[in-house]
Amino acid sequence: MVSLCSLPSFFLSFALVLLSLFSNFIDAQAQDYDYPNATLSTRWTNNAMASHSHRFVDESIAQTILLRRNEFFHLAYTCGFYCNGNCNSYLFAIFIIQLNDNGLVAENGIPQVVWSANRNNPVKINSTLELTSEGDFVLKDADGTVAWSTNTSTKSVVGLNLTDLGNLVLFDEDNATVWQSFDHPTDSLVPGQKLRQRQKLMASVSETNRTFDGLISLSVNDNVLFAQMETNPTQIYFEYDAPNLHDEYVDFGGGSLSFGQASYTQYMKLGSDGHLRVYEFTYSNGWKEVADVFKGYLSDYAYPIVCGQYGIYSDGQCSCPTLSGRESYFKLVNNRQPNLGCSENVPLSCEASKHQSLLELKYITYFSLTPDLVDIDASSCKEACTKNCSCKAAIFQYESNRTSGRCYLPTQVFSLMNISEKTFSYNSTAYLKVQNVRRNHCLLVILGSSLGALFIMAIFIIAIVLFVQRRDNNQAKEDYLDRVLRMSNRFKYSDLKTITGEFGKKLGEGGFGSVFEGTLSDGTKVAVKRLDGFGQVNKSFLAEVKTIGSIHHVNLVRLVGFCAEKSHRLLVYEYMSNGSLDRWIFHKSNECVLNWQQRKNIILDIAKGLNYLHEDCRQKIIHLDIKPQNILLDGNFNAKVADFGLSKLIDKDQSHVVTTMKGTPGYLAPEWLRAAITEKVDVYSFGVVILEIVCGRKIFDRSLDEEGRDLLSIFTRKAEEERLLDIVDKSSDGMQLNGPQVVDMMRIAAWCLQGDYTKRPSMSTVIKVLEGIVEVPEDLDYNFSAQASIGGAARFGRMDVEFSATAALLPSVLSGPR
Ligand SMILES: *[C@@H]1O[C@H](CO)[C@@H](O)[C@H](O)[C@H]1NC(C)=O
Ligand SMILES: *[C@@H]1O[C@H](CO)[C@@H](O)[C@H](O)[C@H]1NC(C)=O
Ligand SMILES: *[C@@H]1O[C@H](CO)[C@@H](O)[C@H](O)[C@H]1NC(C)=O
Ligand SMILES: *[C@@H]1O[C@H](CO)[C@@H](O)[C@H](O)[C@H]1NC(C)=O
Ligand SMILES: *[C@@H]1O[C@H](CO)[C@@H](O)[C@H](O)[C@H]1NC(C)=O
Ligand SMILES: *[C@@H]1O[C@H](CO)[C@@H](O)[C@H](O)[C@H]1NC(C)=O
Ligand SMILES: *[C@@H]1O[C@H](CO)[C@@H](O)[C@H](O)[C@H]1NC(C)=O
Ligand SMILES: *[C@@H]1O[C@H](CO)[C@@H](O)[C@H](O)[C@H]1NC(C)=O
Ligand SMILES: *[C@@H]1O[C@H](CO)[C@@H](O)[C@H](O)[C@H]1NC(C)=O
Ligand SMILES: *[C@@H]1O[C@H](CO)[C@@H](O)[C@H](O)[C@H]1NC(C)=O
Numbered sequence: 001m002v003s004l005c006s007l008p009s010f011f012l013s014f015a016l017v018l019l020s021l022f023s024n025f026i027d028a029q030a031q032d033y034d035y036p037n038a039t040l041s042t043r044w045t046n047n048a049m050a051s052h053s054h055r056f057v058d059e060s061i062a063q064t065i066l067l068r069r070n071e072f073f074h075l076a077y078t079c080g081f082y083c084n085g086n087c088n089s090y091l092f093a094i095f096i097i098q099l100n101d102n103g104l105v106a107e108n109g110i111p112q113v114v115w116s117a118n119r120n121n122p123v124k125i126n127s128t129l130e131l132t133s134e135g136d137f138v139l140k141d142a143d144g145t146v147a148w149s150t151n152t153s154t155k156s157v158v159g160l161n162l163t164d165l166g167n168l169v170l171f172d173e174d175n176a177t178v179w180q181s182f183d184h185p186t187d188s189l190v191p192g193q194k195l196r197q198r199q200k201l202m203a204s205v206s207e208t209n210r211t212f213d214g215l216i217s218l219s220v221n222d223n224v225l226f227a228q229m230e231t232n233p234t235q236i237y238f239e240y241d242a243p244n245l246h247d248e249y250v251d252f253g254g255g256s257l258s259f260g261q262a263s264y265t266q267y268m269k270l271g272s273d274g275h276l277r278v279y280e281f282t283y284s285n286g287w288k289e290v291a292d293v294f295k296g297y298l299s300d301y302a303y304p305i306v307c308g309q310y311g312i313y314s315d316g317q318c319s320c321p322t323l324s325g326r327e328s329y330f331k332l333v334n335n336r337q338p339n340l341g342c343s344e345n346v347p348l349s350c351e352a353s354k355h356q357s358l359l360e361l362k363y364i365t366y367f368s369l370t371p372d373l374v375d376i377d378a379s380s381c382k383e384a385c386t387k388n389c390s391c392k393a394a395i396f397q398y399e400s401n402r403t404s405g406r407c408y409l410p411t412q413v414f415s416l417m418n419i420s421e422k423t424f425s426y427n428s429t430a431y432l433k434v435q436n437v438r439r440n441h442c443l444l445v446i447l448g449s450s451l452g453a454l455f456i457m458a459i460f461i462i463a464i465v466l467f468v469q470r471r472d473n474n475q476a477k478e479d480y481l482d483r484v485l486r487m488s489n490r491f492k493y494s495d496l497k498t499i500t501g502e503f504g505k506k507l508g509e510g511g512f513g514s515v516f517e518g519t520l521s522d523g524t525k526v527a528v529k530r531l532d533g534f535g536q537v538n539k540s541f542l543a544e545v546k547t548i549g550s551i552h553h554v555n556l557v558r559l560v561g562f563c564a565e566k567s568h569r570l571l572v573y574e575y576m577s578n579g580s581l582d583r584w585i586f587h588k589s590n591e592c593v594l595n596w597q598q599r600k601n602i603i604l605d606i607a608k609g610l611n612y613l614h615e616d617c618r619q620k621i622i623h624l625d626i627k628p629q630n631i632l633l634d635g636n637f638n639a640k641v642a643d644f645g646l647s648k649l650i651d652k653d654q655s656h657v658v659t660t661m662k663g664t665p666g667y668l669a670p671e672w673l674r675a676a677i678t679e680k681v682d683v684y685s686f687g688v689v690i691l692e693i694v695c696g697r698k699i700f701d702r703s704l705d706e707e708g709r710d711l712l713s714i715f716t717r718k719a720e721e722e723r724l725l726d727i728v729d730k731s732s733d734g735m736q737l738n739g740p741q742v743v744d745m746m747r748i749a750a751w752c753l754q755g756d757y758t759k760r761p762s763m764s765t766v767i768k769v770l771e772g773i774v775e776v777p778e779d780l781d782y783n784f785s786a787q788a789s790i791g792g793a794a795r796f797g798r799m800d801v802e803f804s805a806t807a808a809l810l811p812s813v814l815s816g817p818r
């Protein structure tokens with residue numbers, strides 16, 4: 001055996017060089033297990049047999065390359081080759097793995113993939129990952145083709161680091177970041193990572209197939225967050241533009257989306273079903289979903305693929321479009337899983353567009369928030385689809401009481417929704433393009449008949465094409481304008497000045513601005529609300545107004561139009577001749593007193609309006625400021641809820657004083673002090689309003705002696721003494737005569753006022769109680785005296801809201817009259 005010492009020195013040094021090179025290339029097996037960083041010229045081979053390969057309970061296999069542990073949380077961020085399922089295709093991914101008590105990888109935990117390099121381009125066994133000597137980080141498939149690369153060979157990279165936050169960083173001599181995985185998000189965000197302008201989260205195809213991009217994306221543009229289907233053109237299903245998204249998890253501001261108070265043990269993922277969810281790890285329970293971020297805003301059916309392509313959603317069920325007595329054009333993709341959608345029995349073919357027709361489905365609406373055409377009639381909408389081969393359906397939604405409406409022309413049809421059972425005030429019909437079976441070959445016969453005919457036809461076609469193109473150009477310009485303005489009823493400031501007679505007749509004034517009476521050119525009266533303290537026109541204002549404007553319900557005050565010009569922001573509402581409810585119940589004027597029947601109707605009207613906002617409209621709306629001043633009455637004392645959506649609108653302008661205060665003291669639910677704000681805060685305020693209507697006084701009346709000021713504590717006391725009739729409004733005889741009914745109404749109020757918001761009924765339940773279908777439970781807690789609503793500090797999302805007891809006594813300063 002030759003001793004190393006006996007070798008010539010040049011050989012020795014050569015051997016050492018060789019040895020060091022070899023050790024660099026040797027692969028992960030030789031490395032210390034939890035290296036969080038790597039130097040140049042390091043290569044790893046994807047080898048399922050490698051010692052750092054793990055098989056987890058969910059059948060996934062992961063070969064870790066770099067690993068950064070957090071013993072405290074029993075978690076580690078790691079990157080490496082990952083596969084799930086049949087394991088023919090691997091990703092180079094960053095995933096979070098669980099550690100057991102000994103700090104070893106716990107294979108009974110499920111790895112959570114939070115990033116991957118080569119989605120859409122998976123690799124096989126024997127693929128290699130290399131940090132080249134030039135500083136390029138390259139993933140090559142087993143056959144040597146490049147699957148992915150950072151393209152950093154010219155950027156003086158000196159090393160690779162997996163940070164504590166799970167960011168994979170290529171850095172240079174100055175430790176400056178040259179490339180980082182945080183800049184290339186896939187479908188997830190980890191705490192500390194931000195989704196910036198023009199970046200996108202793309203959901204995967206399905207929860208089991210994470211190796212390919214799906215159709216749903218989340219992006220940020222001009223401070224508006226968009227969730228949309230990546231069809232061409234895209235179809236938006238969620239749009240949001242306030243600084244707070246939901247709960248404590250995400251903070252949306254400064255053009256980026258980040259975790260607010262998220263902890264190390266959470267991450268957020270855009271699911272293939274369109275939901276944005278937050279997952280959290282606990283040592284005892286593993287990974288669990290802890291939040292569904294859009295939940296407060298979107299109803300189940302408002303997600304685009306809840307029923308797949310062509311699927312129709314009715315009351316939680318998915319089905320295919322059919323028309324009784326006709327041949328069926330669609331079938332379920334999978335009979336066992338209707339939510340996977342439907343496929344056409346005969347695929348649409350542009351060549352045979354002559355044999356296409358539109359299948360009419362009444363009372364069907366569509367998820368998309370952006371109509372392709374506005375203010376047109378149904379037949380033009382249908383025609384636009386018939387003419388355009390890439391159009392797959394025309395969905396037409398009437399504006400209420402008008403023959404014109406909005407037209408959707410999707411190129412791929414996703415979940416449709418059956419609204420025939422709903423009490424929507426809008427009406428919508430879907431026309432699906434279907435291919436009829438061809439019965440003859442007319443076309444061939446005609447074409448084949450003579451060359452001359454063909455020639456003439458060709459000339460005709462060219463002429464028509466030229467003509468259509470020119471017309472389309474004009475059409476496109478108009479469409480563009482429509483899209484920019486979105487709503488057809490945008491007013492000029494000068495027009496509004498005329499309409500209101502230079503803002504001559506003021507109807508009221510409040511924190512949001514003043515309200516003026518106006519008369520449109522056709523004689524219709526309107527109420528014009530002038531909002532104070534706004535900056536430049538921005539897209540979010542338009543988007544918000546568009547949302548509010550698209551909401552129609554008989555118990556909601558209708559937004560007729562708006563104006564956004566320079567710093568002017570005005571909203572034009574339908575005029576309500578009897579003004580706000582407070583005028584009628586607090587006996588300010590000596591006008592007639594409402595009788596019991598009228599009061600009952602008003603309560604039911606408010607309940608219906610709120611129910612619509614909470615449960616029936618596409619984007620769930622929490623009013624946040626229900627009080628008699630925001631309930632308006634028409635000539636027949638029908639009540640409508642006003643100012644919905646406004647708290648969001650006002651929220652835009654952070655500099656405005658009123659933004660720090662949402663809602664009105666006295667009407668604020670106790671959970672404002674804690675965190676979760678749900679639609680139940682409106683239920684609470686609604687309870688207060690019922691009490692005020694029934695008792696004919698304010699919830700907090702400073703003009704009374706100390707004992708009588710606070711209606712809630714009196715309510716508690718009288719309920720204990722079983723003398724509720726004592727506090728009923730005495731100015732109307734009918735109230736005492738209908739004693740038992742009035743007391744029942746007060747029990748509904750008590751139910752709505754429950755301190756624990758989960759115990760309060762939903763508005764749909766309230767309606768059922770009012771209609772006598774459901775009973776108020778017996779075990780109500782009448783101790784409302786927590787009095788959370790006066791003084792203290794409240795929270796909304798992450799924004800701390802503070803107000804003092806003095807503010808509580810002057811509610812009118814803080815909120816508008818309507
Ligand atoms: C790489 O990791 C090792 C071990 O944790 C550490 O000692 C070293 O400083 C790291 N190098 C860089 C450049 O971060
Ligand atoms: C991977 O490479 C090894 C050694 O070169 C070879 O034995 C093995 O068959 C390869 N595996 C696959 C799946 O190609
Ligand atoms: C690197 O360059 C190739 C070819 O120019 C390109 O296809 C690839 O997307 C680039 N990779 C990254 C991560 O930018
Ligand atoms: C690597 O990441 C760790 C943890 O985040 C950090 O402390 C360290 O400074 C990083 N090293 C370089 C060279 O960036
Ligand atoms: C880069 O980071 C490493 C480890 O974090 C540290 O030892 C080194 O001094 C840093 N170099 C520079 C130039 O900052
Ligand atoms: C994953 O989805 C892609 C794209 O739809 C498809 O081509 C591929 O076959 C799927 N893979 C598996 C394992 O289902
Ligand atoms: C057909 O519809 C698609 C999608 O809406 C649109 O992009 C295209 O411009 C339309 N073509 C014509 C000729 O109108
Ligand atoms: C719609 O039309 C009906 C009957 O024509 C009318 O009674 C109702 O007031 C109208 N509704 C609105 C909101 O204009
Ligand atoms: C919508 O629902 C109603 C009632 O459930 C049903 O009669 C109707 O056929 C449905 N429409 C479609 C197109 O599925
Ligand atoms: C809704 O539209 C359908 C057809 O377009 C029509 O037959 C029906 O009367 C409309 N219903 C309402 C309530 O307007």
